[in-house]
Amino acid sequence: MGISAFFRLFQPKDKVFYSLFEQVVDNLASMSKDMVEGMKSRETITEAFYKKMEDYEHANDKLSHNIFIELGKNFITPFDREDIHQLTSALDDIADILFASCKYILLYKSPYIPAYYTFANLIYDCVLELQKAIYNLRNFKKPKEVLASCVEINRIENVADDFFSKEMGDLFESKRDVLDIIKLKNVLEYLEDVTDKCEDSANIIESILVKYS
Amino acid sequence: MGISAFFRLFQPKDKVFYSLFEQVVDNLASMSKDMVEGMKSRETITEAFYKKMEDYEHANDKLSHNIFIELGKNFITPFDREDIHQLTSALDDIADILFASCKYILLYKSPYIPAYYTFANLIYDCVLELQKAIYNLRNFKKPKEVLASCVEINRIENVADDFFSKEMGDLFESKRDVLDIIKLKNVLEYLEDVTDKCEDSANIIESILVKYS
């Protein structure tokens, strides 16, 4: 029996879900921190960086799967089964699309633009707030703190949205090669989509809060 | 205490949601009416038009937020909390994407095509039916009328879909500059997406009807 399985014997069954969601956001936080490092320059977007991002994405898949397995085993859950399912999927989407954005930069041999680094930082900020929100969600004891994080994620998503618009406008004016414009547009869309999925997750957390507090 | 807050004291608590949804579709109706005006020609797509659309979009955000706040305060709701949440999000998507389509025409310095005006009219027609559906949803007293509006929205969405396909086919044959084709394709996709979101809203309304009538 692994150490975590051993400790789980001592905690009420429905607490398992809090732990699993905390592991998911911890994984997302490490993933987006390493993304910031990788996006610093064209030189840091390497095969090794790609591989690291893929590992995080697989780790997230595994955790999502564990949550679904626990859903099958536990009759009692801290909040509605549908909400657990939705939140798991939304957080998994973050890992998927974050990985996709990194993958396509390499795969398309996309030119490097500093906007990649700016976006990585915005994503990291969103994920840190998501991490706070999930930790504060435990036992519904800190509803105000959870809500504050959700509001902050919505704010960052608006900043990301404006930044995306500006970059896209500049891109079309850039006199770059059309194929490069297509590649850059595609990666920027993925990056902006990551912040959308963070907002989706925040909205699901907010709606869980509305139901139970 | 504002006048509306004063009047709300006299209506049963769960009626608040009907009023709020009615305000949302009233806002969407004004927004899409002004969109028709703006899309008449290249000259009417101005900064002032953009600003007006942005104001409608913000007004919609505010109303959505009010609905979520009422959800937190009211134990009794006229239909499931999840349905209120979903419908609010779907109607908010309409405002978001409608605004985005106008924004990108300006931002990309997109060429003007008459299809923009045709789409604005199709969207306006959809929104007027949504407005009817939401007003007739009150107290579930007019299920047939609600259903008729939902059917009509589905019909208009099909028309929009066919129109979009035809325009896209023409666009690729147009011998236009490739960058212009990319811009026009992008805006047309947003416009078509608005009618998709109207259909999503109609489908949610229909499923609420199925549950409660």
Place this chain on the structure above:
Amino acid sequence: MGISAFFRLFQPKDKVFYSLFEQVVDNLASMSKDMVEGMKSRETITEAFYKKMEDYEHANDKLSHNIFIELGKNFITPFDREDIHQLTSALDDIADILFASCKYILLYKSPYIPAYYTFANLIYDCVLELQKAIYNLRNFKKPKEVLASCVEINRIENVADDFFSKEMGDLFESKRDVLDIIKLKNVLEYLEDVTDKCEDSANIIESILVKYS
């Protein structure tokens, strides 16, 4: 009274839903089988092929509509009304996007690439597993078999995802005309999206299983 209506008198009311979902996946199986035939070469992607795909798509719309009508008539359902609604929509998305991918090849006068045929086969494999999953879902008597199909659909979707990435990378290296690249990219995105919707359907089926077995 039609034969099917006659037989339905003899089965418990809530069994109607199983029959309807079986008809949906049977239709999808025929649709994707014919898609494989059509995608064999540029010559087989004809107006007749387009028409056949459109008929399947309309047949799916009709079946979805019947499910919604039965939802309105039946108080007792084999699983949650929301789940029936979600699964119906997800299966309908498969038919819609599968049809769209075929439509745009013709409409855009897209060049033909063998990847279209490979994708058609991957989609057919996914749909056959969906068909098995739906048939085995009846009365929740074969949960393991249902789960195995869902796992297999997830596996095929991963293969499709990798194949899509590889094709997109190759496409940008291909020295093709930019407009052709845009067309091919667009169709490949639709094809990949079909397998995503198969995975969505599998995930909904899995979550229904989790709730009821």
